[in-house]
Amino acid sequence: MDPKLLRVAQSGSVNALYSLLQKDPCILQNVDVLPFIHTPLHEASSTGKIDLAMELMILKPSFAKKLNEDGLTPLHLAVENHQAELALELVKFDPSLVRIRGRGGMTPLHLVAKEGDVELLTEFILVCPESITDATLNGETALHIAVISDRYEELKVLRGWMQRMRKGDASTTEIQVLNKRDRKGNTALHLAAYNNNHQAVKQLLKCMSLNRNIQNKRGMTALDALRANGPQMNTETESIIKTSGGNIALREWHVIGVACQMEHGTLF
The missing domain is CATH 1.25.40.20 (Ankyrin repeat-containing domain)
Structure with a gap:
């Protein structure tokens, strides 16, 4: 990432971002052409710079689905760094971000089940119910990961959600999640x-x-x-x-x- 853009991302200043764009209108596009890169949205998400992160979501929504060199999206980094408020804002803007597979096929939902955050896990499932069926490259769903990580409260949330799902589609719950x-x-x-x-x-x-x-x-x-x-x-x-x-x-x-x-x- 351009050092000037990195400094802006670390500062969290929206005004500084637009000042930079006035001097170099192509600076964000130059970042976007690279397939794997730590974008300014990655940096803002990992450090909790909400205003800047949401401004970047408007200017370059493609950043939100881009993997960095470690195979992580901005939402992965927000979860990993316990930036729950920012993570919630990202998924309100685009619920599909919950299902993006990063390194090892791990989605942000899987990461929440591993790291532990009942409120965030609940919100992720509410905005994107289908994400509960996603599995990693090892075939592990969020249910597997909650058990492996000894996340008892998160396991209760997942179990409760599966009971709700079963009322609408029993086969999905049983085959794709519960008995996966x-x-x-x-x-x-x-x-x-x-x-x-x-x-x-x-x-x-x-x-x-x-x-x-x-x-x-x-x-x-x-x-x-x-x-x-x-x-x-x-x-x-x-x-x-x-x-x-x-x-x-x-x-x-x-x-x-x-x-x-x-x-x-x-x-x-």
């Missing part, structure tokens, strides 16, 4: 069970359309995954999975073998 399997065949329930996470398992089991017995690529159900924790397994979690209809698919000796693999870091 990642590249290793794991559903969110598998991951919660692997992590011995009682709260997450309990939340997921509240979804009536959740398939308790999907097998991952190792032929393991969620109950198998839980039992792979060996002596550290939460017996309460085992009880609620079994009570809700969860079964094992593997013989006990195999599960013990998997537990050993987990201990030595070879399972994942």
